[in-house]
Amino acid sequence: MSCRGFGILVLAGAAAVCSFGQTDGLRAAARRRGFLVGAAVNPSLLAQDAYASALAREFNLVVAENAMKFAPTEPARGEFNFDGADRMAEFARAHGMKVRGHNLVWHQSLPKWLTEGSWSREEAMQILHDHIRAVMAHFKGKLLCWDVVNEAIAYGQPFGPQKSFWLEKIGPEYVDMAFRWAREADPDVKLYYNETGGEGAGAKSDATYKLVKGMRDRGVPIDGVGLQMHVTVQRAPTVEALSANIKRLGKLGLEVQITEMDVRIPVPVADTDLIAQADVYRNVARACLANSNCKALITWGVSDAHSWIPAKHPGFGAALLFDAEYRPKPAYQAVVDVLGSR
Numbered sequence: 001m002s003c004r005g006f007g008i009l010v011l012a013g014a015a016a017v018c019s020f021g022q023t024d025g026l027r028a029a030a031r032r033r034g035f036l037v038g039a040a041v042n043p044s045l046l047a048q049d050a051y052a053s054a055l056a057r058e059f060n061l062v063v064a065e066n067a068m069k070f071a072p073t074e075p076a077r078g079e080f081n082f083d084g085a086d087r088m089a090e091f092a093r094a095h096g097m098k099v100r101g102h103n104l105v106w107h108q109s110l111p112k113w114l115t116e117g118s119w120s121r122e123e124a125m126q127i128l129h130d131h132i133r134a135v136m137a138h139f140k141g142k143l144l145c146w147d148v149v150n151e152a153i154a155y156g157q158p159f160g161p162q163k164s165f166w167l168e169k170i171g172p173e174y175v176d177m178a179f180r181w182a183r184e185a186d187p188d189v190k191l192y193y194n195e196t197g198g199e200g201a202g203a204k205s206d207a208t209y210k211l212v213k214g215m216r217d218r219g220v221p222i223d224g225v226g227l228q229m230h231v232t233v234q235r236a237p238t239v240e241a242l243s244a245n246i247k248r249l250g251k252l253g254l255e256v257q258i259t260e261m262d263v264r265i266p267v268p269v270a271d272t273d274l275i276a277q278a279d280v281y282r283n284v285a286r287a288c289l290a291n292s293n294c295k296a297l298i299t300w301g302v303s304d305a306h307s308w309i310p311a312k313h314p315g316f317g318a319a320l321l322f323d324a325e326y327r328p329k330p331a332y333q334a335v336v337d338v339l340g341s342r
């Protein structure tokens with residue numbers, strides 16, 4: 001196991017971790033490269049020193065794991081709550097970090113007042129338009145980019161439109177509408193389409209490419225594609241496939257960000273899995289940095305202490321760059337090494 005730059009390998013319980021040594025860390029390596037490394041944030045954890053200090057030291061971008069979604073931001077029609085998101089944005093400002101907006105339109109995290117109401121197509125369009133306008137106005141000038149639409153393509157074959165309140169009420173045009181309304185609301189922020197499971201080669205990434213190409217052809221204002229990257233060691237894209245996908249999106253004039261990376265492994269963790277996990281992070285960082293349109297690598301959480309994985313994938317966890325004690329894992333060093341190489 002390699003801990004290059006850290007010097008010492010320590011054994012903590014069953015898990016091998018790298019202790020801090022000479023390196024000045026991920027954020028510094030990213031800054032030297034002009035690159036963004038980010039983490040999904042739960043604003044209520046910012047009060048914890050270990051969480052806040054790791055976040056500010058190691059990352060230069062934040063994204064709200066949940067706090068900017070529809071349900072928390074518009075808990076009643078026309079009534080908005082930005083408490084958590086504002087705390088995160090203030091933390092980012094205080095520490096010189098960029099902020100991604102996540103997300104304006106999704107089929108999940110919708111409030112009951114919306115999904116249990118009885119709305120005409122026009123009313124649903126009005127609600128969506130009002131939501132986009134109000135939320136974007138609140139954060140205007142503070143964000144780098146917004147995930148305008150999240151996961152509009154079904155999770156399984158044949159990768160048609162994802163069933164959702166918006167699809168049912170408005171039809172598939174809701175995607176184009178949302179981007180046009182977003183551009184009206186803020187002409188400066190970058191507008192992203194964010195998708196899961198279509199990172200490398202295959203039918204899902206082809207469906208994603210087709211969707212965003214259609215948008216470009218129709219003149220819909222879209223600036224980038226988020227490739228989420230919730231993967232396992234066995235089902236991670238190769239450097240070649242990921243790089244080719246990033247490249248073809250670039251040829252459409254689109255930026256890419258790796259928006260939600262985690263690599264779940266069986267728990268309790270085995271050292272061999274930590275090494276294999278590091279290889280996946282290394283490959284993704286390499287593919288991203290090999291393409292000038294790939295602007296950021298963001299992990300879906302700060303450390304293994306707080307991650308959505310154990311609740312949704314029982315038997316798996318330990319998916320991030322830091323362990324539950326905020327110690328850097330081999331995956332951390334792998335990303336630092338890629339950022340430092342030319």
Ligand code: G3I
Pocket residue numbers: 065066069108109150196228260308
């Ligand atoms: O906040 C409520 C709390 O009041 C309530 O008591 C509790 C009871 O279950 O639920 C809490 O809400 C949970 C929320 O996370 C905040 O912790 C929801 O149940 C839970 O479904 C929600 O899960 C989030 C999920 O998106 C759905 O919004 C995960 O934390 C979050 O990691 C996950 O993130 C998504 C991305 O947005 C899009 N891509 C996939 C990714 C993973 O699913």
